[in-house]
Amino acid sequence: MPELPEVETIRRGLARILPGKKIRWVKILAAKQFPQPAAAVNGRTIVAVKRKGKQLAIVFDNKQVLLIHLKLTGQLVYVPRLQSGQRAVFGHPIPFAGGDSLPGRSTRIIISLADASGHDAGTLFFNDVRMFGWLRLLSEKDWRQAMAELGADALSRQFNAAYLYKVLQSSRRAVKVVIMDQQKISGIGNIYANEALFRARIDPRRPANSLSRKESEKLCQAIKAVLQESLKMQGTSAADDAYIQPDGRPGRFQQKLAVYQRAGQKCLSCSGTVKRIELGGRGTFFCPQCQK
DNA sequence: ATTGGGACCTGCTCGC
DNA sequence: TGCGAGCAGGTCCCAA
Numbered sequence: 001m002p003e004l005p006e007v008e009t010i011r012r013g014l015a016r017i018l019p020g021k022k023i024r025w026v027k028i029l030a031a032k033q034f035p036q037p038a039a040a041v042n043g044r045t046i047v048a049v050k051r052k053g054k055q056l057a058i059v060f061d062n063k064q065v066l067l068i069h070l071k072l073t074g075q076l077v078y079v080p081r082l083q084s085g086q087r088a089v090f091g092h093p094i095p096f097a098g099g100d101s102l103p104g105r106s107t108r109i110i111i112s113l114a115d116a117s118g119h120d121a122g123t124l125f126f127n128d129v130r131m132f133g134w135l136r137l138l139s140e141k142d143w144r145q146a147m148a149e150l151g152a153d154a155l156s157r158q159f160n161a162a163y164l165y166k167v168l169q170s171s172r173r174a175v176k177v178v179i180m181d182q183q184k185i186s187g188i189g190n191i192y193a194n195e196a197l198f199r200a201r202i203d204p205r206r207p208a209n210s211l212s213r214k215e216s217e218k219l220c221q222a223i224k225a226v227l228q229e230s231l232k233m234q235g236t237s238a239a240d241d242a243y244i245q246p247d248g249r250p251g252r253f254q255q256k257l258a259v260y261q262r263a264g265q266k267c268l269s270c271s272g273t274v275k276r277i278e279l280g281g282r283g284t285f286f287c288p289q290c291q292k
Numbered sequence: 293a294t295t296g297g298g299a300c301c302t303g304c305t306c307g308c
Numbered sequence: 309t310g311c312g313a314g315c316a317g318g319t320c321c322c323a324a
Contacts, residue, residue: 001317054318072317073302096303106302130301132318173295182319190317281297282317 002070003054004154004187004227006235006243006251010076011051013246014124017078018046018058021113021121030108033128034135041066041137045116052147053154053186065143067136068126073242074133077102080122088123095250096129096242109135129242154187155227164223165216168208175211176204177280179223188223191236191260194285196223198259203291204284205277229256259285 002010022045026038044060051057056076058066068076079088079102088102097104102125109126126135138146151167152158167184168175179185180193188196197204199222202215211219230236235251237243238261244250258268263276263285272289 069318071319128301129303130317132301171294177295180318280295 001072001189001191001241002074002235002243003189003192005192005230005253007051007054007056007070007187008155008231009234009245009251010070011049011056014056014058014076014078015049017122017246018049018113018124021046021115022118024112024114024118024120026112027110028108029110030128030131033108033126033131033133036137051153053150053182054189055147055150055186057143057147063140065138065140067138067143067146069134070128071130071132071134073106073127073129075106075125075127075242075244076246077125077127077244077248078122078246079125081120088125090248094127094244094248095237097125097127102127108133124246127242150182150186151184152186154185154223155231159185159220159224161213161217161220164220165211165213168211168216170209172207172209174204174279175202175206175208175219176284178208179219180280180282187227190282191238191257192223192226192230194260195226195258198286198291199226201291203288204279204286229253259287261285 023041023043026041028034028038044062046058047061048059050059056068073096090100093100096106103110104127106127106129107125108128111124113121113124115121152163168178171178176193176197179188196219200219202219230253233252234245235243236253237250238254259274262274265274267274267287267290270289272287274285275288277284
């Protein structure tokens with residue numbers, strides 16, 4: 001599922017492609033996911049692609065913003081210009097896109113692009129098997145307000161040990177649930193919450209306000225480290241995971257996962273076994289021997 | 293106020 | 309072999 005490293009990888013990919021391009025037309029196949037008239041963005045030129053937490057923002061020349069949340073299975077795949085009638089075919093299958101060509105079974109929105117002179121400049125496909133993701137066209141003001149409602153981005157300078165300690169002190173919910181609360185810290189989802197807590201050797205069930213300053217610092221460093229390492233490997237395309245980059249390639253950080261989806265397997269740092277429990281209704285993986 | 297649980301969705305896996 | 313139940317999970321919404 002796209003979390004901070006995956007969404008940032010997508011942002012970087014799109015930032016190389018989209019700025020300077022213009023929207024020719026938009027085809028909305030799932031109105032629920034983009035409940036505005038497609039014509040609202042026609043003719044707009046893209047000036048930037050931004051991100052906070054797990055949300056992407058395509059900024060237009062008129063300051064309006066197309067805010068995108070991929071939720072669990074959303075994909076943004078860019079296909080360069082094709083001959084008319086030709087379908088995009090990749091050298092490797094695109095998970096959940098309905099095969100190795102686009103549009104696929106799970107394509108929900110198609111955005112046709114043009115270069116500055118109005119010629120076809122490729123197509124952006126929004127695929128989403130489970131249809132939880134969404135796109136919204138917002139004014140700059142509404143976008144800023146939506147971003148202000150998110151907690152500090154986990155890779156920003158604003159998110160540091162002191163910030164995390166303060167957040168943790170404010171709740172006695174399980175520490176894992178709290179670090180996944182997007183209103184407190186944005187960008188951390190189930191994979192990296194599990195991985196960061198393992199690296200920091202902290203039991204995910206502990207009440208957030210039971211962590212010392214020292215433990216908060218350790219956890220903060222673990223969060224930053226795991227997010228940065230994953231980003232270097234273009235994110236995690238785990239089993240059952242729809243995440244791919246805009247060019248269709250998967251990420252590689254799944255090779256580095258220490259606990260996520262490793263229930264029953266040997267802990268990588270002790271003789272124990274990775275255990276799976278449920279916390280806040282979500283699968284939680286940890287090593288009961290290492291994590292206290 | 294905080295917290296827990298269901299709803300939203302689809303495709304895949306599993307058991308009968 | 310075929311079918312239905314169960315499961316996965318980010319976020320929102322409601323209820324206790």
